[in-house]
Amino acid sequence: MLYRxxxxxxxxxxxxxxxxxDGESFSVSAASHVASIAASLSLNANELEAxxxxxxxxxxxxxxxxxxxxxxxxxxxxxxxxKDGWTDAQQKxxxxxxxxx
Numbered sequence: 800m801l802y803r804x805x806x807x808x809x810x811x812x813x814x815x816x817x818x819x820x821d822g823e824s825f826s827v828s829a830a831s832h833v834a835s836i837a838a839s840l841s842l843n844a845n846e847l848e849a850x851x852x853x854x855x856x857x858x859x860x861x862x863x864x865x866x867x868x869x870x871x872x873x874x875x876x877x878x879x880x881x882k883d884g885w886t887d888a889q890q891k892x893x894x895x896x897x898x899x900x
Contacts, residue, residue, distance in 0.1 A: 801825065804856045805836050808848050814840070815861035825851075839864050 803818035803825060814836055818825065825832075829849035837844040840862065850856055877885070877893045885893070 800853070802852055802855050803829065803832060804850045804852075805833060805847050806850055807842075807862060808846055812859065812862050813857040814847070815857075815863050817855055817857065836864070 801820050801823065803820075805814040805816055806812065807814065816836060818827075818832060820826070829851070830844070833847045833849050834844045837847050840847075874893065874896045877889055877896070880889065882890075
């Protein structure tokens with residue numbers, strides 16, 4: 800098993816994320832993982848580094864990632880379609896999302 804942790808270079812603090820693969824290498828590049836985590840934290844990719852190893856290296860206080868609500872994201876997707884473009888299923892889905900708010 801291979802573990803990939805992401806660390807903020809200037810502080811050495813670990814990000815609260817862990818990638819694993821049951822094999823000798825990841826199918827996703829370290830640069831891609833770093834870029835996506837940096838974007839979620841509103842950082843530049845050069846502020847983070849990926850650390851691969853045989854165990855979870857994270858210690859101490861972890862840098863939390865923002866929580867993105869899948870429901871909110873889906874609601875935004877449906878709203879951008881516009882009511883004239885919705886299928887019956889999409890309209891029903893939006894009504895269900897709105898009723899849960």
